[in-house]
Amino acid sequence: MIKLVNLSYAIGGRMILQQLNLTVERGETLVIMGPSGCGKSTLLRLIMGLIQPTAGWVEIDGTGTAAFTKEEWREIRQQMGMVFQSSALFDSLNIYDNVAFGLRRKGLPEAEIRERVYRTLAIVGLEPETAAKMPADLSGGMKKRTAIARAVAIEPPILLYDEPTTGLDPIIADTINELIRELQRNLGITSIVVTHDIQSALKVADRVGLLNEGDLVEVRPRAELDRVSHPLFRQFLQNFRLEI
Numbered sequence: 635m636i637k638l639v640n641l642s643y644a645i646g647g648r649m650i651l652q653q654l655n656l657t658v659e660r661g662e663t664l665v666i667m668g669p670s671g672c673g674k675s676t677l678l679r680l681i682m683g684l685i686q687p688t689a690g691w692v693e694i695d696g697t698g699t700a701a702f703t704k705e706e707w708r709e710i711r712q713q714m715g716m717v718f719q720s721s722a723l724f725d726s727l728n729i730y731d732n733v734a735f736g737l738r739r740k741g742l743p744e745a746e747i748r749e750r751v752y753r754t755l756a757i758v759g760l761e762p763e764t765a766a767k768m769p770a771d772l773s774g775g776m777k778k779r780t781a782i783a784r785a786v787a788i789e790p791p792i793l794l795y796d797e798p799t800t801g802l803d804p805i806i807a808d809t810i811n812e813l814i815r816e817l818q819r820n821l822g823i824t825s826i827v828v829t830h831d832i833q834s835a836l837k838v839a840d841r842v843g844l845l846n847e848g849d850l851v852e853v854r855p856r857a858e859l860d861r862v863s864h865p866l867f868r869q870f871l872q873n874f875r876l877e878i
């Protein structure tokens with residue numbers, strides 16, 4: 635479970651996020667949409683503890699993080715996987731070592747790492763032979779699968795995705811959406827997905843929220859998107875030619 639309590643973030647005197655309150659239940663997938671620059675990536679960075687809020691706090695599974703030390707953040711980050719916008723694979727490491735990265739940091743024995751790497755590659759739909767390849771040898775969709783595998787390998791209860799389908803063609807994007815859904819269904823992962831992609835939102839979301847100018851203006855269950863009331867949210871959905 636992820637809870638935001640009056641969460642605010644300002645930088646250089648400018649308010650980026652203001653007083654966000656939200657609970658993402660265990661096993662739920664929340665999609666956050668919003669215009670460019672509205673603060674979506676900043677929100678994910680706050681949840682990961684990569685930056686600290688100006689006011690308010692984040693709770694992870696009932697634990698408030700406001701007074702966390704760097705060490706405590708490092709520990710709780712073990713509960714969270716992050717899939718970065720550009721996949722952000724380590725270019726000099728092969729796929730095996732990319733997926734093994736978080737497992738090595740946990741200090742697991744190599745035999746267990748090996749078993750988990752191949753199991754995770756299978757979960758994300760990559761052949762075992764992919765393990766020996768370098769990121770540069772992979773297509774965009776396979777890179778994204780690898781990035782998801784790297785995040786999933788540590789078996790985190792929470793996964794955060796920053797624009798998981800950006801830059802992928804619609805068919806490949808759809809397979810990534812399927813994968814996000816499967817991970818939620820099969821592993822019960824709690825997820826926040828930040829995206830511009832309404833198709834993706836419709837495929838993976840239990841609920842969808844609109845972030846605008848640092849404010850979470852409306853959050854709706856996926857099945858109730860036809861009842862959205864905020865004008866910008868309506869416009870946002872219509873712009874993507876959603877029949878509402």
Ligand SMILES: Nc1ncnc2c1ncn2[C@@H]1O[C@H](COP(=O)(O)OP(=O)(O)OP(=O)(O)O)[C@@H](O)[C@H]1O
Pocket residue numbers: 645646650668669670671672673674675676677
């Ligand atoms: N370190 C920083 N210094 C100055 N401004 C920042 C910093 N980090 C974020 N911002 C500003 O905060 C706002 C929100 O940025 P953020 O990257 O969170 O938006 P976003 O919604 O993820 O955008 P996009 O959809 O384009 O990725 C932007 O106006 C950005 O310029």
